[in-house]
Amino acid sequence: AQSVAQPEDQVNVAEGNPLTVKCTYSVSGNPYLFWYVQYPNRGLQFLLKYITGDNLVKGSYGFEAEFNKSQTSFHLKKPSALVSDSALYFCAVRTLSGNTGKLIFGQGTTLQVKP
């Protein structure tokens, strides 16, 4: 069965410190991987995606993610966290099989950045 796991319900970091939000996946075939962010009472905003090529993907707002095929992971990272980064983050995956365009979302990780 295809699935995405975000093992941490919440991640707490101090402003200025590096942050990592973890994501692992289990899918058949090569995955397309995405990260989205959701601020309170808002829809999801696209941050970045991995399709193919360089394993390190750079996205919006200074975020980046590293695709690791052997560990089936796609962790989101930022070198220096901002208080404004505090939000709910979702990892998502889509496989190449079929063309439904459906995404499988993880359960979400709340990022709390303290001043």
Place this chain on the structure above:
Amino acid sequence: EADIYQTPRYLVIGTGKKITLECSQTMGHDKMYWYQQDPGMELHLIHYSYGVNSTEKGDLSSESTVSRIRTEHFPLTLESARPSHTSQYLCASSERLAGNNEQFFGPGTRLTVL
């Protein structure tokens, strides 16, 4: 400006009422989706559409129905709302065919059924 819109943003309604949640996008996308999300929780796909006159059930069973008469419009209807329908509903769209296209989300409708 190309965007995706949802109305209403908030809706409080009594049990048994018929409701329609509106979703429109001006990006010319063929694919559209409806997700249900409980507060702070993961998203569950309840409906999607490949294009005009195409509607499919998603991964989570839902008593709602959808229609796609126009490319830009993908409304969701509940014939008889119940408290168990209380949730946030997110609409999304993406370009046709290419599986690597990200989905663009609307701001959501928070539905409360009393």
